[in-house]
Amino acid sequence: MKGAVAFRRKAADRVMKWVFTLCAFLVILPLFLIFFDLVIKGGKELKLTLLIDLPHPVGEPGGGIANGIVGTVAITLLTMLWSVPTAVLCGIYLAEYGKGKFASAVRFAADTMSGVPSIIMGIFGYILLVLPMKRFSAWAGAAALSMIFIPVVVRTTEEMLRTVPTTVREAALALGIERWKATLRITVRTAWPGILTGILLAMARIIGETAPLLFTALGNQFWQTRLDQPIAAVPLQVFTYAISPYEDWHDKAWAGALVLITMVLMINIAARVLTRDKR
Amino acid sequence: MARKTGENIKDLLFERTTGGFAFLVLFLAVLLFAVLLRESLPALRKFGAAFLVTGTWDPVLEKFGALPFIYGTVISSFLAILIALPLSVGAAIFINEFAPPWMKTPVSFLAELLAAIPSVIYGLWGIFVLVPVLRDVLMKPATKYLGWIPLFKGPVYGPSMLAAGVLLSIMIIPFILSVSREVLATVPQRQKEAVLSLGGTRWEMLRIVIGQHCIPGIFGATILGLGRALGETMAVTMVIGNRPEALLSLFQPGYSMAAVIANEFTEAVGDVHLSSLVLIGLILFTMTLAVNLAAKWILTKMVARASRGI
Amino acid sequence: MKKFCGVTAGVLAMLAVVSFASAADPLTINGAGATFPYPLYSKWFYEYSNANPGVRFNYQSIGSGGGIKQITAGTVNFGATDAPMTEEAMKKLPGPILHIPTALGAVVPVYNLDGVPAGLKLTPDVLAGIYLGKITRWNDPKIAELNKTVTMPNADIVVAHRSDGSGTTDIFTNYLATVNTEWRAKVGRGPSVNWPVGIGGKGNEGVAGVVKQIPGAIGYVELAYAKQNRMKVASLRNKEGHFVTPTLEATSAAAAGMSKSMPADFRVSLVDAPGKESWPISGLTWILVYKDQKDEARGKAMVQFLKWAIRDGQKMEAALDYAALPKPVVEKVDKALKQISFRGKSLY
Numbered sequence: 001m002k003g004a005v006a007f008r009r010k011a012a013d014r015v016m017k018w019v020f021t022l023c024a025f026l027v028i029l030p031l032f033l034i035f036f037d038l039v040i041k042g043g044k045e046l047k048l049t050l051l052i053d054l055p056h057p058v059g060e061p062g063g064g065i066a067n068g069i070v071g072t073v074a075i076t077l078l079t080m081l082w083s084v085p086t087a088v089l090c091g092i093y094l095a096e097y098g099k100g101k102f103a104s105a106v107r108f109a110a111d112t113m114s115g116v117p118s119i120i121m122g123i124f125g126y127i128l129l130v131l132p133m134k135r136f137s138a139w140a141g142a143a144a145l146s147m148i149f150i151p152v153v154v155r156t157t158e159e160m161l162r163t164v165p166t167t168v169r170e171a172a173l174a175l176g177i178e179r180w181k182a183t184l185r186i187t188v189r190t191a192w193p194g195i196l197t198g199i200l201l202a203m204a205r206i207i208g209e210t211a212p213l214l215f216t217a218l219g220n221q222f223w224q225t226r227l228d229q230p231i232a233a234v235p236l237q238v239f240t241y242a243i244s245p246y247e248d249w250h251d252k253a254w255a256g257a258l259v260l261i262t263m264v265l266m267i268n269i270a271a272r273v274l275t276r277d278k279r
Numbered sequence: 280m281a282r283k284t285g286e287n288i289k290d291l292l293f294e295r296t297t298g299g300f301a302f303l304v305l306f307l308a309v310l311l312f313a314v315l316l317r318e319s320l321p322a323l324r325k326f327g328a329a330f331l332v333t334g335t336w337d338p339v340l341e342k343f344g345a346l347p348f349i350y351g352t353v354i355s356s357f358l359a360i361l362i363a364l365p366l367s368v369g370a371a372i373f374i375n376e377f378a379p380p381w382m383k384t385p386v387s388f389l390a391e392l393l394a395a396i397p398s399v400i401y402g403l404w405g406i407f408v409l410v411p412v413l414r415d416v417l418m419k420p421a422t423k424y425l426g427w428i429p430l431f432k433g434p435v436y437g438p439s440m441l442a443a444g445v446l447l448s449i450m451i452i453p454f455i456l457s458v459s460r461e462v463l464a465t466v467p468q469r470q471k472e473a474v475l476s477l478g479g480t481r482w483e484m485l486r487i488v489i490g491q492h493c494i495p496g497i498f499g500a501t502i503l504g505l506g507r508a509l510g511e512t513m514a515v516t517m518v519i520g521n522r523p524e525a526l527l528s529l530f531q532p533g534y535s536m537a538a539v540i541a542n543e544f545t546e547a548v549g550d551v552h553l554s555s556l557v558l559i560g561l562i563l564f565t566m567t568l569a570v571n572l573a574a575k576w577i578l579t580k581m582v583a584r585a586s587r588g589i
Numbered sequence: 590m591k592k593f594c595g596v597t598a599g600v601l602a603m604l605a606v607v608s609f610a611s612a613a614d615p616l617t618i619n620g621a622g623a624t625f626p627y628p629l630y631s632k633w634f635y636e637y638s639n640a641n642p643g644v645r646f647n648y649q650s651i652g653s654g655g656g657i658k659q660i661t662a663g664t665v666n667f668g669a670t671d672a673p674m675t676e677e678a679m680k681k682l683p684g685p686i687l688h689i690p691t692a693l694g695a696v697v698p699v700y701n702l703d704g705v706p707a708g709l710k711l712t713p714d715v716l717a718g719i720y721l722g723k724i725t726r727w728n729d730p731k732i733a734e735l736n737k738t739v740t741m742p743n744a745d746i747v748v749a750h751r752s753d754g755s756g757t758t759d760i761f762t763n764y765l766a767t768v769n770t771e772w773r774a775k776v777g778r779g780p781s782v783n784w785p786v787g788i789g790g791k792g793n794e795g796v797a798g799v800v801k802q803i804p805g806a807i808g809y810v811e812l813a814y815a816k817q818n819r820m821k822v823a824s825l826r827n828k829e830g831h832f833v834t835p836t837l838e839a840t841s842a843a844a845a846g847m848s849k850s851m852p853a854d855f856r857v858s859l860v861d862a863p864g865k866e867s868w869p870i871s872g873l874t875w876i877l878v879y880k881d882q883k884d885e886a887r888g889k890a891m892v893q894f895l896k897w898a899i900r901d902g903q904k905m906e907a908a909l910d911y912a913a914l915p916k917p918v919v920e921k922v923d924k925a926l927k928q929i930s931f932r933g934k935s936l937y
Contacts, residue, residue, distance in 0.1 A: 013480035020377055023369025024386065027456065030449045031393050034404050041407075058817075059629040090304045093297035106301045109308035115571035117510025119537045120560050121316070123544070129313050134663040147307065152863065154304060180293030198664060208397025211512040211537070215545050220647050221634070222617070229617055235399045239513060242403045243790070245797035245818045250407070257400045270393050338754065338781035411802070434725075434745030436788050437803050521789030522754040532788045542791055543781075545621075546654030547756040 042258030045251040051259070055221050055237075061248045065256050067223050071138070071232040072263075074225060075217060076207055078142040083149040084199060090150075091157025091195075096183055098158070103268045106154075113151035121147040125216035136230040141217030145206045152205070156198025160191040193274050200271035204264045210235035234260050307408045312564075321550055321557035330558060336523040336539075336546075343555035345562060349439065350525035351533035352563070355515065356508035358444025358529070363452045364501055370452075371459035371483060387460070394453035402517030409439045410518055413445065418530045432528040438520035441529040446514050451504035458503060462496030462581065463489070499577035506570040510563065512537035536563040592827050615642060616888050618894075622669030624655020624758045624792040625694055626874045628813040629911050630669065633902050635736040637894060644890045652792060654754015654780045660686070660877050666887055668877035671756025687925060688855045688875040691898055693844050693912035695812040695835040696760045696870040698823040700802050702727065702742060707821040710735040710832050712834040713869070714841035716825070717769035719746055719807060721776075722786035727805065742805075749799040749808035752789025754780040760872035761809045763859040768869075807871075812840075812910045827869040828861050839868035842910040855922070871912075878929060881915045885931040892936045899923065 002180035007009070049064050053199035056063030090110075094103055125144030130136055164187050188195070213219075225231075234256050267270035322330065326343065333344020374386055414437040422433040466488050474484040489497075520532020521542060536559045547553040597872065607758060615638075628648040633733075634646040653670035660668030661681055671812050673688055700709065705727075715731050718724040726732055728741040751758045759780045766773040776782050788803075790796035793814045800808040801818060812835050815822050824834045833839050841861035851857060859871040882888025903913040914922070927937045 009480050011485065014481040016482040016485075020369045020373040023366045024373040024378070026366055027370040027393075027452055028389050031389055033408065034396065034400070037404060037408060038400070057635045058628045060632075086300050086303055089297045089300040092420065093294075093301040097294055097298065102298075102305075103301070106305045111571070111575065113304075113308050113311065115506055115510075115567050116311070117512060117537050117567060119510070119512045119540050120311075120564055123318075123557060123560050124311050124314055126544070127318055128310075130664055131662060136664055147311065150304060150307070162512065178287065179290040182463070204395060208395075208399070210399040211541055212395070214466045214541055218621070218649055220649075221631075222638075222645050222647060224617070224647070226617075227377060230619055230649070235397060235513075238403060239399050239517075242792075243517065243792075243798055243799050244404060245814065246793040246794075249316075252404055257403050257463055260397060261400060264395055264397065265392070268392075274392055334782065337783040338779070340783075406802070412804075434747060434805075436747050436806075438788060438799075521791070522787070523789075542752050542789075543754070545651045546656075546658050546780075 001072075016234070018092050038254065038261060041251065041254035043255075045255035046197075046258060050252065050255050054223065060248070062253075065232075065237050065252065065259070068233040068237040068256065069236040069259065071217070071220070071224065072207060072234045072260075074227070074232060075138050075141050075145065075213070075231065076203060078227060079145040079149055079206060080203060083146040084153070086146075087150045087153035088157050088195065088199075090154045091161065092183065092188065094154070094158040095161035102131045105262060107158075109274075110154040111149040113147060114155065116147075118144075118148055118209055119214075121145070122212040122215055125212060130216060133228070135228065136216060136218035138217055138229070139234070140233040141213045141231065142227075143214035144216045145209060148209065148212065149202045149206050153198050155229060156202075157191075157195050160194035160198065161187060163194065164190045187243040197271040197275050200267050200274070204267040204271070208235055208260060208264050210239050266276060291542070315557060315561045315564060319554055319561045322554035322558040325551060326555075328553070331562070338552050341551045343551065345536070345555075345559050346524045347523045348534050348536040348539050348559055349562065351443075351519065352509055352535040352566075355440055355443040355447055355519065355533070355535060356505055358440065359447035359451055359508045360501055360505055362445065362448035363455055363504060364449075364497075365465060366457035367452050367500075367504075368497060369455055369461050371463055371487075375460055375463045376481070376485065378415070381439060387457075390453050390456050393449070394457075398450070398511060398513040399517075401450055401514040405442065405514055405518040409446060410442050413437070413439075413442055417441075418523060422530060429527045430529055433530060435530050436520060436532055438518050438532050439530050440519065440526075440533045443515050443519040443535070444529070446518055447508045447511055450511060451507050454507055455497075455500045455504040458500035458578070459493075459497055462493045462500065465496070466492050494579055495576055496581040499574050499581055502570055502574035502577060506567050506574060509567050509570060512541050516541050536560075550578075601649055615706055616644045616890055617643065617647055618667070618890055619647050619649075619665045620656075620667040620669060620876070621651050621659045621665045621814070622877070623653040623671050623756045623874055624650045624794060625671045625696075625755075625811045625872075626654070626669065626692055626911070627793070627819065628811075628908050629692055629906060632905055632909065633898060636898065636905070637902075638872075641893075644894075646894065650792060650794075652751070652753040653756030653759065656877065657754075657780075660879075666809075666878075666884075667891060669874065670877060671872050671874040672759030673875065675856075675879070682879075685880045686878055687878050689878060689895055689899075689901060689922060689925065690855050690873045690875050690918065691902070692874055693840050693859070694874060694912065695755055695840045695868050695873060695910075696764070696809050696872060697796070697812050697815050697835040698807060698809055698825070699800050699815045699820040700807045700823060701804055702744070702821070703804065704742060705739055706820070708834055709739070709821070709823045710826070711823045712826045713765070713768035717765050717772045720748060720750070720765065720785070720787070721771060722748070744805045747803050747806040748787030749786075749790055749796050749806050750784050750787045751781075751796060752781065753791050753795075755792075756780060756872070756874065757793055758782065758807065760858075760860060760870060763858055764870045767861045788818050790837075816910055819883060825869055827865075827867055828863055829865045829867075831865055833866060833868055835868045835870075837910055837912055839866055840871045840910075843867040843869070843871035843913060844915060848915045851918055851921060853921075853925075855925070859893050880928050880930065882931045882936060884931060885936070888929060889936045892926055895926055896923070896937075899926075 052066045053064030121144040125140040129140035129143050172186045219236045220230045220232040238253050238256040241249040335342045335344050418435045421431050425431045428544045515535050516538035522532040523534045540556050600894045630648050653672045656668035656670045659665045728743045734742050762778045766778045787817050790799040793810045796808040797810050797818050800806040824832045826832050839884045843859050861869050899919050906913050927935050929936050
């Protein structure tokens with residue numbers, strides 16, 4: 001290339017290359033900033049007492065988020081208890097028998113629900129469970145979270161099942177295996193790592209959810225494992241501490257956030273490792 | 280596949296059982312909509328369509344209107360797109376086209392990690408890091424010199440529409456990024472090579488090729504990101520300032536639909552107040568639904584085009 | 590598939606065990622409401638639970654509006670509010686309710702201004718003017734003339750208020766409506782009002798947080814929050830024309846005449862109280878309990894706690910700058926507690 005035009009074109013090329021690099025840098029930068037802060041500020045307060053103590057009265061230093069950790073685990077398990085079978089079985093239905101109006105309607109329903117803001121699921125949980133039961137509870141929190149969990153896992157399950165080649169199915173049927181057995185033992189088993197990944201990713205998502213719990217689980221200062229009472233959860237505690245004026249609570253908010261992100265990341269990484277293994 | 284002749288009771292049971300769960304999912308979606316509709320009826324009856332354009336939010340006089348919240352949600356989300364779109368596409372191009380091979384996996388992994396961070400943690404970082412920085416480094420100086428422009432009018436609090444927009448943009452970048460990367464990857468290698476072999480620069484090749492192939496896909500990705508931004512609750516409520524007023528300046532506080540529900544729901548004492556909040560929820564539900572459907576439609580069209588080898 | 594069933598069964602069993610094991614848990618009583626007394630209540634519930642391991646009070650500080658709403662809906666065992674329920678609101682209740690006063694607090698203006706000492710002098714009209722958005726800069730002559738010994742900075746006043754339904758707001762707006770006609774006409778009083786200007790914070794904590802974070806901010810919080818966060822508090826000119834700072838003594842002074850004029854249902858306002866030393870934005874805070882309790886064990890525990898609260902609990906108030914209820918009022922409250930019953934039988 002020669003001449004002024006060529007120079008301009010080359011220069012433009014160089015400039016744009018740097019622009020794209022800058023974009024990538026700017027995209028990754030917040031991640032580093034956030035993690036840096038989480039580790040530094042969260043690590044400051046991350047003592048053993050944080051993980052095993054209950055919250056102290058307002059204004060008194062010390063105390064921890066132990067009840068929140070237990071609460072998060074309890075609500076998550078409760079949610080998954082009915083959400084995993086529902087979502088997986090629904091996904092199986094859509095993948096195996098999913099032609100026709102009914103299946104399309106179910107898919108549309110799942111797609112719709114997966115786009116709904118999580119705060120709306122909180123409204124749902126409040127009206128459907130908190131009001132009639134006349135109390136805030138882990139049940140209501142789990143109900144709200146399951147409305148987030150189920151649609152996502154329905155779609156990922158269906159997608160994973162669809163990746164199993166029809167030849168596998170047909171081979172099984174040709175061998176005389178009953179359809180239901182073939183589906184479960186062979187198709188589902190083959191797709192299982194992918195399905196499990198979908199479940200784990202959805203689980204990581206609901207662990208971090210705050211909005212749906214604001215007016216369903218409500219929160220609790222004490223140890224609470226009864227499912228029909230308000231229950232603490234780490235994201236709720238992070239929120240309450242973050243918007244408070246107490247420096248001590250701000251530190252705890254960062255520490256709680258660190259605990260939360262560790263849980264979320266561990267599950268995410270486990271999910272990725274699974275897919276990598278079986279491919 | 281063999282049909283009636285091969286079926287037995289167990290197969291039928293299996294089909295019916297899984298179908299039952301499928302029906303349950305459908306039922307839940309319908310129930311959700313029904314609950315929202317029923318609880319918002321009192322407000323609908325009292326205010327009608329005027330609810331969408333009324334600017335008052337007065338619990339004392341029980342006069343409610345959703346305008347400031349719709350405004351806040353829309354403006355903060357569009358601001359987020361404005362920032363996130365160029366950055367995401369640029370980063371996608373970088374990862375796909377310019378990054379050395381060893382960089383591809385870690386960088387995309389890191390971008391995915393951004394997507395996994397819970398909203399409340401973004402909010403926490405927003406309050407203590409982003410807002411003070413924006414306030415002192417950007418907004419206060421900007422108001423001094425550019426304060427005569429309505430868009431940048433003070434006084435500067437810190438929590439603001441701008442803060443919400445920036446935070447939201449960080450949150451939706453991973454989504455636009457991953458879809459953009461997929462879209463870019465569908466461009467046929469032959470086309471790229473054709474332009475290059477004719478003497479085009481890398482940049483020119485990208486411009487032509489993206490312009491031809493990727494616009495619909497990137498547009499779809501953007502709409503997807505928009506859907507996500509519209510519904511974000513915790514991060515927004517922690518940095519937007521919670522002021523129920525539709526103000527022009529980006530440096531002023533605002534409010535969003537999701538944020539007002541989060542803040543006021545547990546204590547809306549009057550029935551009309553609660554119903555108005557649920558009605559806002561219904562409006563939000565409808566908006567995100569419309570946007571997500573649009574995104575899906577565009578993306579499937581793009582996939583169809585790509586598979587037809589255009 | 591089998592493995593999945595096994596895991597599910599295991600989890601189910603675990604949850605069941607945990608659920609039933611907790612049946613031996615202490616009795617939990619859930620309450621929600623005002624953030625105004627939260628520093629005090631959180632201390633009370635902590636100490637009371639330590640002294641009485643069989644019962645636990647879980648209090649969620651979500652604002653007076655939330656307290657009223659949730660007790661009306663029956664989703665909590667007791668509510669807490671500094672805004673007394675209106676007649677209209679009480680009509681919506683499923684049964685008669687008692688406002689049990691527990692403490693006296695002060696709502697105080699706090700501000701974040703470098704170089705300006707604590708105790709900035711403000712008058713009712715200036716405070717109203719700031720919150721009406723008419724006085725927008727700290728060096729406004731109206732503020733400067735009250736504080737001649739201080740150089741007021743040429744900075745924007747950033748107004749902070751509550752974003753949630755709040756008894757603290759009710760007390761504060763009640764005060765402004767009482768002392769300023771323009772406020773009374775334009776905005777009025779209530780737990781939630783149409784604020785002319787300002788940014789919203791959630792709870793007393795939120796407003797304190799906003800003021801702490803934003804230079805040039807002014808807000809109103811309960812005194813305990815100002816003290817705990819070492820914030821600068823303004824002094825106000827009271828009804829008698831004296832500039833007073835909010836202290837324990839000033840709050841108690843506001844309550845001095847209260848005992849005689851205390852209505853039977855305890856719903857009284859203390860704003861702009863007479864008395865030279867009185868803090869003009871003082872207020873009572875109440876716990877809301879139904880007269881007819883649906884749960885005998887919880888009702889009894891509630892009554893026992895309230896008996897403790899109005900006597901022993903009062904001793905903890907001074908440390909947190911809440912004023913104790915005057916003795917005559919305590920006796921009246923004690924009598925009222927006898928009205929709390931289960932199926933007609935008093936739980937006292």
